[in-house]
Amino acid sequence: MNVALFSQLSTLGSSVVLLFGIVLLCRRSLRAYIEAFRWQSLVQTALFVVVGHFGDAPELYVVAVVFFALKVVFIPRYLERLAKGVGAEPESQPYVNITSSLVIAALLVLLAYAVMRPLVLTSQLPTRGGLPLAMGLIFVGLFIVITRKKALTQVVGFLVLENGIALMAVLGTFGIPLIVELGVFLDVMMGFLVMQVFVYHIHGTFESIDVEQLNQLRH
Amino acid sequence: MNFILLLFPSLLSALLAYLVRPYRVIIGWANAGLSLVSLGAALAFAASILAGSEAPTFGPSELLRADSLSALLMVSVAAVATLALFFSPGLGRESQYDVAQLRRYHVFVNLFIFAMLLAVSANNVGIMWVAVEATTIFSAMVIPLALTKESVEASWKYIIISSVGITLAFVGTVLAYFDFVALSGRTDNALNWPVLLSAAPRLHPEVMRLAFVFLLVGFGTKAGIAPMHTWLPDAHSEAPSPLSAMMSGVLLAVALYAITRWKVVVDAALGPAFSNQLLLLLGLFSVLVAAFSLVIQRNYKRMLAYSSIEHTGLICIGLGLGPLGVFAAFLHLVCHTAAKSMLFLLSGEVLHRYRSTELERVSGLLKVMPWTGALFMGGVLAIVGLPPFGLFISEFALIRAGFATGRPGLMAAVLALLAVGFVALLRHANRMLYGAPPQGITMGEGGRWRMAPLFVSVSVLVVLGLTLPAPLEALLNQVVKVVAK
Numbered sequence: 001m002n003v004a005l006f007s008q009l010s011t012l013g014s015s016v017v018l019l020f021g022i023v024l025l026c027r028r029s030l031r032a033y034i035e036a037f038r039w040q041s042l043v044q045t046a047l048f049v050v051v052g053h054f055g056d057a058p059e060l061y062v063v064a065v066v067f068f069a070l071k072v073v074f075i076p077r078y079l080e081r082l083a084k085g086v087g088a089e090p091e092s093q094p095y096v097n098i099t100s101s102l103v104i105a106a107l108l109v110l111l112a113y114a115v116m117r118p119l120v121l122t123s124q125l126p127t128r129g130g131l132p133l134a135m136g137l138i139f140v141g142l143f144i145v146i147t148r149k150k151a152l153t154q155v156v157g158f159l160v161l162e163n164g165i166a167l168m169a170v171l172g173t174f175g176i177p178l179i180v181e182l183g184v185f186l187d188v189m190m191g192f193l194v195m196q197v198f199v200y201h202i203h204g205t206f207e208s209i210d211v212e213q214l215n216q217l218r219h
Numbered sequence: 220m221n222f223i224l225l226l227f228p229s230l231l232s233a234l235l236a237y238l239v240r241p242y243r244v245i246i247g248w249a250n251a252g253l254s255l256v257s258l259g260a261a262l263a264f265a266a267s268i269l270a271g272s273e274a275p276t277f278g279p280s281e282l283l284r285a286d287s288l289s290a291l292l293m294v295s296v297a298a299v300a301t302l303a304l305f306f307s308p309g310l311g312r313e314s315q316y317d318v319a320q321l322r323r324y325h326v327f328v329n330l331f332i333f334a335m336l337l338a339v340s341a342n343n344v345g346i347m348w349v350a351v352e353a354t355t356i357f358s359a360m361v362i363p364l365a366l367t368k369e370s371v372e373a374s375w376k377y378i379i380i381s382s383v384g385i386t387l388a389f390v391g392t393v394l395a396y397f398d399f400v401a402l403s404g405r406t407d408n409a410l411n412w413p414v415l416l417s418a419a420p421r422l423h424p425e426v427m428r429l430a431f432v433f434l435l436v437g438f439g440t441k442a443g444i445a446p447m448h449t450w451l452p453d454a455h456s457e458a459p460s461p462l463s464a465m466m467s468g469v470l471l472a473v474a475l476y477a478i479t480r481w482k483v484v485v486d487a488a489l490g491p492a493f494s495n496q497l498l499l500l501l502g503l504f505s506v507l508v509a510a511f512s513l514v515i516q517r518n519y520k521r522m523l524a525y526s527s528i529e530h531t532g533l534i535c536i537g538l539g540l541g542p543l544g545v546f547a548a549f550l551h552l553v554c555h556t557a558a559k560s561m562l563f564l565l566s567g568e569v570l571h572r573y574r575s576t577e578l579e580r581v582s583g584l585l586k587v588m589p590w591t592g593a594l595f596m597g598g599v600l601a602i603v604g605l606p607p608f609g610l611f612i613s614e615f616a617l618i619r620a621g622f623a624t625g626r627p628g629l630m631a632a633v634l635a636l637l638a639v640g641f642v643a644l645l646r647h648a649n650r651m652l653y654g655a656p657p658q659g660i661t662m663g664e665g666g667r668w669r670m671a672p673l674f675v676s677v678s679v680l681v682v683l684g685l686t687l688p689a690p691l692e693a694l695l696n697q698v699v700k701v702v703a704k
Contacts, residue, residue: 057405115429118423118425118426118429119394119397119398119426119429122398122401122423122425122426123397123401124401125401135390138390142383145379145383151375154379158379158382158383158386161383161386162386165386165389165390165393168390168393169393169396172393172394172396172397172400173393173396173397173400173405174400174405176345176393176396176410177343177345177407177408177409177410179282179343179345179346180343180345180346180348180349180410183345183346183349184345184349184389186349187349187352187353187356190353190356191352191355191356191378191382194356194359194360194378195378195379195382197360198359198363198371198374198375198378201363201366201371201374201375202371202375204366205366205367205368205371206368206371211375214371214372214375214376215372216368216369216372217369217372217373217376217452217453217456217457
């Protein structure tokens with residue numbers, strides 16, 4: 001088995017996945033958000049197949065299929081429909097502007113390298129090079145949820161965060177036990193469906209999906 | 220078999236509520252009846268643990284497991300669920316909610332109960348995570364039952380903050396599994412708690428330290444530990460009262476249970492000092508935030524929610540104080556569950572009568588609804604920690620554990636903050652209970668028998684305040700054996 005190739009492919013794949021996360025930060029329109037998320041999930045599916053092949057973990061093929069169906073087909077399509085339903089308000093003025101967002105994203109990736117250092121040092125895995133990138137994606141996802149103002153972009157941020165964790169699980173352990181993985185997919189799907197119901201609720205009661213107006217409750 | 224009796228009734232209830240449309244009151248009562256089966260099964264688990272049986276397991280690769288810690292939580296969850304479901308049929312009276320809303324309520328509340336019971340009976344910590352995440356999803360569906368701006372806002376904050384938080388707990392789970400796999404290779408039951416625990420002494424301390432921080436922040440978000448508590452007062456105050464009772468009474472306890480499970484594993488890898496210090500720090504901070512938030516409250520449901528944060532903080536402090544503290548923490552958890560679920564159910568009655576959650580709109584409660592008022596007074600006296608209620612004993616035990624482990628400074632701070640909370644809560648309660656009732660309000664109780672189940676809660680609190688029943692003491696001792704060796 002070609003370990004060097006495996007190592008390079010996994011690091012390259014993780015970098016591309018992270019890059020799509022950062023691309024989100026410099027976009028404004030909802031359509032661009034959804035598109036970036038779809039591409040990110042697609043690359044990640046390919047990465048799962050690569051790890052499944054080289055890492056001799058056939059369950060990962062199952063995971064890849066479910067992941068593809070859920071995050072490349074189902075969720076982006078639903079998001080687009082949702083965007084049509086509530087009007088695709090662009091992320092015109094996030095709490096942190098785009099230039100600063102990019103700088104902060106770079107710092108977050110550095111932070112991820114610092115945090116994951118002990119793990120990378122203890123690990124013998126050929127995929128260990130990608131672990132800090134996965135953690136970086138988790139931080140970037142968190143950052144998107146915190147700094148974006150539209151309910152829908154927050155949902156996309158949450159999905160990116162989920163992708164980061166799935167990436168870390170696959171790179172670090174070649175997949176968590178299948179039953180847990182399926183439970184996680186179920187949660188992601190239900191969570192997403194509930195969030196989209198709420199996006200409609202927010203749109204219906206506040207006539208916009210800007211979460212800044214959610215300020216009725218104090219103290 | 221027992222596991223099926225524990226978990227299946229809530230699923231069946233959800234299915235019944237889903238199938239029967241439009242919603243009828245009989246469904247509400249059927250759900251309440253079925254919840255008694257769950258409660259019976261939970262009590263049977265506790266009894267079998269006390270009879271000395273080893274933790275029973277169930278399912279492929281021992282998916283479910285019930286040791287003393289699980290049994291204690293199962294009984295708490297099932298008891299509060301039963302109480303809440305007996306109150307639920309009353310939600311429909313005087314067309315407070317329409318039939319579609321009531322149907323949705325019964326479907327998701329039962330799924331919510333199922334998820335909580337699954338979380339405390341799962342052997343696999345991955346499944347435990349999945350179940351805790353599911354509790355967020357199901358309960359969030361019920362918060363905006365009547366679509367108001369406030370409830371939509373509360374549920375959005377709840378689902379976003381809790382989902383993100385709980386995702387971080389999954390990072391912690393993956394990190395621990397990563398370390399396990401690096402040592403022992405991939406096995407299917409590696410995430411089973413006993414397997415993880417037996418491997419723990421060989422895990423890398425630096426990885427487990429990182430994992431625990433993620434786990435504590437993640438599950439701590441659901442447990443309402445400050446500074447991750449910001450969603451809690453909104454969600455608990457806007458939810459329909461039986462749901463608030465379950466969220467405050469047992470959902471926080473379930474999240475604390477998850478933290479405890481991981482603390483045991485991490486302690487086996489690192490020694491207890493690391494997790495104890497984190498828990499003491501965050502616990503004290505939670506008590507601090509809650510105490511001062513209580514002072515400025517103008518809304519009685521939010522007041523109760525902040526009091527829950529205070530008690531979560533106390534339980535965290537207990538968990539960080541070694542065996543004596545763990546005993547006190549779980550006794551406190553049981554007492555708080557009994558008291559807070561009762562208070563939230565009562566607050567639903569108050570809200571229904573006064574049509575407001577503002578403290579200044581509620582006065583003369585003792586005259587308007589004598590039984591509700593008296594029970595509310597009892598509940599408030601219990602949560603501020605006065606005798607003869609159980610929380611007095613558990614708080615006393617907690618403070619004693621603090622002094623016994625040589626932390627007088629910390630305990631002095633806790634006592635001072637408890638005093639602040641004490642004064643604030645009594646002042647607010649005073650204003651609700653006495654004074655002249657608002658003009659034009661209907662006098663008398665809502666329903667003759669509605670209050671009856673709550674006398675069980677009061678008796679539990681009083682009994683725990685006067686004596687520690689032998690079975691509970693034995694069970695708590697077993698819990699201490701599991702949690703702090």
